Amino acid sequence: MPPETITPTKLGRPSAGSPTTTGGPGVQPMPPQAAPPAWRVILGREFRQLESSRWYIAATVLGLLLILGLSFVPALLDYFSRQDAAHPEVIAVVAPEPGLAAAMQAALTAVPSASRPNWKLVEATPQQVPGLSRPLPAGSSWTSTRALLDPLVQDQSISGYIWVGQVGGEWQAKFTQRQISNSGFVQALLQPLVARWRAQAAGISPEQVAALVAPLPLENRELKPLFSDKAKVFSQILSYFLLFVLYMAVLFYGQMIITGIAQEKSSRVVELLVSAARPVEILTGKVLGIGLGGLVQFGVWTVVGLLVAFFSGPLQRWLPFQMGELLAAIPISVLLYFLIFFLLGYFLYAVISAALGSMVSRVEEAGSITFPMVFLVFIAYMLAFDAMISPDSRLVVVGSLIPFFTPMVMFTRLTMSAVPFWQVALSIVLTAATTVLLTGLASRLYQAHILRFQRVSWREGWQTLIHRTE
Amino acid sequence: MSLEVTHVHKSFGNVKAVHDVSLHVPPGMIYGLIGPNGAGKTTTMRMILTILLPDAGTITWNGQPVTRVASRSFGYLPEERGLYPQMGIRDELRFFAGLHGIRGRAVDQEIDAWIERLELTEHAHKKVEALSKGNAQKVQFLASLLHHPQLLVLDEPFSGLDPVNVRLLKQALLDLAQEGTAILFSTHRMEHVEELCSRLALIRHGEIILEGTVAEVRRSSGRRLLRLGFAAPSFAQDEIAPRVLRGFAELPPPQLTSAGWQVELPAGFDPARVLQAALSAGNITLFEVAAPSIEEVYVELMGGTANHAA
Structure with missing residues (x-):
């Protein structure tokens, strides 16, 4: 091409009004509406992408099949014990x-x-x-x-x-x-x-022998009973459930958050994201979007599980209690605490995942970086089991006030003994504050390492956090 | 209402990526940032988009620090292209429009209009991952402008596009500028610069070494080139032009370029003398006196450094 002869007038561009220009931004029959804040837009996208992913649907269905399958276990046990009885x-x-x-x-x-x-x-x-x-x-x-x-x-x-x-x-x-x-x-x-x-x-x-070995009657007198016996059983089941679900959530959804962040980096869409939204908005939207997807999944499983427990005859015969009876016996406060501590733990660990995810650049690195998080959950687990045995030991009380352990340990304590209200309130405030603080730190890590296309070392990550500006 | 980049510095470790760069881009202007790879174009753009923060200097839009206004007022086409591969084109565009603060029927209609205009209609139902590179790039371009940004920052917008798509994109840029959008784009393809830019900056090793309108940059060296041609099947078979040019002792030996036979005129030489001589020599098809092209200026200035001039 002859470079020196080209001037803007020789562009050969279509004249104004030609068909190709009618689609431009000049054509506006109505003004666009204002979209919600960026974090909500991101939340929506994450949630929809999760809901439509084959993995998510498969996991939800598999979980349901597992629950339905479990409801047949008592029937199976019945069958085997009848078989045994016929052939002693x-x-x-x-x-x-x-x-x-x-x-x-x-x-x-x-x-x-x-x-x-x-x-x-x-x-x-x-x-x-x-x-x-x-x-x-x-x-x-x-x-x-x-x-x-x-x-x-x-x-x-x-x-x-x-x-x-x-x-x-x-x-x-x-x-x-x-x-x-x-x-x-x-x-x-x-x-x-x-x-x-x-x-x-x-x-x-x-008769004399019988008198000698007669058992000593022991009467347990509780002056300030926390729960009825049934409520106690159910509260403990709830606390097992919380431990189990939080563990699963940390494993699966934590991993999903980390992978999601890594994918955005490797597909390079991250640069467009950060040009349009602040890191804290991106991370908040991501955590809440994937978090919501997890909650929907757990919600579906819980509802189906409860229905199965109520309406499965064999399960009812097998369980040493009536589900309806227990649900009626459980204090509202315990259910409320369950919800509070579940959400606290869920989002605390989701934010930790986001912080860890900010340090990886590729999906392949996402697996190894979860170690510190799994370690924290493991300690929380051990403390929670300790809390089931001695809910008011000094170790357990202190542990229940450390935000990383609070959701599991404090809830277990609540189902086992009368925890002073100030401790409960303090633990909730501390955990919520930690979650907010960690969101800030995660955002800083994210901002500092957006354009890094290799894994950030722990040392570098730490330096990012302690220096105010990168 | 303009972009002001003032004495901006940015280093990565010991590497000075951007050194004392200043730019001024008012509404409606298409501003070209020209330089070899690694010259600091992308870093400058990332600082304008607040993806990186400058070590020193200020960047303002309309007098406000860009950190306040970038997300809603600016549109960005990064050099590293990236979209969510699993999303459909319309969903993807709706998402980015939403991220920049707009949604609704009007946005959907505009998306459809743009899809038609950029000849993406037959791919509109596809997921992004199923698109060719060029089509994905056009989608990404749309993602940067749906929210009617006041400033559009495009990092190598034409790389990887075929000539038809380059033309579509250029037309869109010229229309957007007509509507008052300030456009800053980087390239190392000189022909785009001369066609589109009102102003440009040549940047090397993080520093602006030349800045001005296209005409100013071309004239900056003070050089004048004379091109001469006579009726012949090709420039190479034109025997009259070199003979005429060699007839002037003051002129350097003529050179055959893709644009024809060419000599650089010494200062004070009157090109009319050549025209006089040529009129009697044969059937003239080309006579031109011009400043060097941007490409020639670029090659001269960047000489020695790796460059990707076309």
Whole structure:
């Protein structure tokens, strides 16, 4: 092209009014409306992108399937226990007096079904014990018992046998199985019986024995009860739920925030973003947008979970309480605290994620940087479990006032003991203030490292925070 | 209502990226920032957009610090192009319009008008990730101007575009300037500068080494070039022009350029003498006395430094 001959008049541009210019900004039939602040615009975009992502939909559906699947677990357990009941293991009992098998069976049945072995304790008679050639009457010797029953255990006609008798004037019991299991039960079942025989030999009447070993009645008197028993159970379930959900949220949504920030850097859209909005707006919008997506997901799961708990018959039979009863028993204040501490923890850790995300530049770096956050959550976890045992220990009280641990530890304390109101209020204020402060720090990190296309080291990150201007 | 960049400095570590740069861009002006890669063009633009903060100096729009006004009053096309790849074109444009503070039916209609104007209609339903580089760039260009910025900052707006799209974009820029938008753009393609710019600055190693209108910059060296041509199938086959030019002892040897046979006129030499001689030599098709093109000025000034002049 001849550079020296080109002047603006020789551009060959279409004359004004040609069809190509009609679409320009000059055509305005109506004025544009004012959009909401930048953080809301970003929030909306993040939320919509999350909602329409295949990952999000898949996770939500998978979660629902899991919840529905869990509701069938009790039915499954029912089925298995019926199957077991129909095919018990036969254990023969040879004892100095008849009727001992029945007495032991009765004692065994008193143990909750989930934890007892599925045994059928029988007298050693040919009717009860398949393959037994002759009955072993009460008081049979160890030698003859062993000779007859060992082969039956060997060929699995019976699962095992118990022999009780006196050797050299002292009581002894022998429990024979192919492989030993549940022998503790045999000990526990026989102990009171042997005690009775020993007492008889010593000339003590059964009534006297009963009087001697009668349990001490212990009455628990709570002068200022925090909750009813049912409310207590449910509050603790809530605190487990909070721990679980916060942990999941930190893992998944924290990661999503970090990845989102890294993606914006690697797709270079970040430069356009920061030219239009302040870092604090970008991060706030991102945290709230992805946060909202997480809340919707948890909300759906919770509602479905509660519905399942209410309306699944097998689950109701399996649970040691009625869901409706418990929900009615739970104080409103606990539900309110649950909501407060869940949101506090959720957004505190979301902001921490944003700060960490500001230090990565590529998606591949997003995985390793979550370590400090996971570490904090882990400590919070340990403290929360400590709080379940001793909610007012000095360690737990201090821990519950440290913002990173407050959501988990303070809520656990609230469900376990009467926490002074000033501590609750202080912990809420401190956590909220920390979240705001961290948002500021995250924004500074973000601003300082927008155009960095490699990972920011911890040292550099720290220097960014302590120097006022970059 | 104008952009004032005053004595701005910016260093990264020991590297002086921008050194004492001052610019003035009033409404309706298209201002070109010319220089080789790494000269400080992008850094200057990033400071105007408040993505970077200057170490010293001030940048104001309409008398106000740009940190207050940049997000709503400025539009920006970064050199590193980037959009959300998963979003549809219209959604993407709506998002950036919203980010700059506007939304609604009017914005949607304007988006559609621009999509048609920049010949994106057949791609309008696609996601950004499915677009060709040139089309993605046009979408990004739209994202920078939907909010009717008072100042449009475009970093290498034409790189990677085919001639048809370059023309579409140029026309859009000229129209926007006509409507009063101040436009600052960087390039290392000189032909764009002469076609579009009212003023330009040549920038090298972070410093402005020449600034003025296109005519001023071209005349800055004081050099005059004379080009002469006679009817011939090509400049190279034109034997008369070099013969005529060699007839003047005061003139340096003529050179064959893409624009024809050319000599640099010494000071005081009257070009009419050449015309006189040429009239009797044959059938003249080209006679021109002009200042060097921006490209020639650029090559002369940047000589030795890496450059990407076309």
